[in-house]
Amino acid sequence: MSTGKAVLGTVAGLAIGGILGILFAPEKGSVTRRQIADKGNDCVNDLKSKYEGFANTLKEKIQATKQEAKDIAEIGLDKFDKVQGEFNDEAKNF
Template identity: 35%
Template sequence: MKTSKSIIGVLAGVAVGTALGVLFAPDKGTNTRKKIAEKSKDAKNKAMARLNELADEVSEKYNSIVTKGEELAQEGKEDIQKGKENIKEDIKTVRDQMNK
């Protein structure tokens, strides 16, 4: 949540600063509009690149969590199987002792 707010804040600051810089620079209206369009495109491209990076990071973390979950599930299955085998052995031992 903090990261997304920070990114939005930075992008907003860049956009406002760029717009103000271009608007107050002495130049023709057509040139000013072109500069605004170019700067907007640059800001959009930077934002998209960062969003792609974040998506990749989230994807990596998700895959890591899924893998770890699968490993834990397998370990749990193995522990349950061992527990069943131990219980069967204990029952056999108790039966053998009762039959003596």
């Protein structure tokens, strides 16, 4: 079983257990529904936060990779210009 499936199963089990615990608690239905809604909102907010963190990390890595590619291209162009200049100098002396 993959780690992702194990984590998903654990989270689902915890959610189901929490909901069943709330449903069987000796409280009014309106209070129970509010608690379920609050737990759902907490889960949604947690997922949004994790998604935003993942998206920001990915964005930073993409920007770093772009910059690294630009740096490599600049080094390559500098070397090309140097070799081209040397070639032109040798061609003039030939």
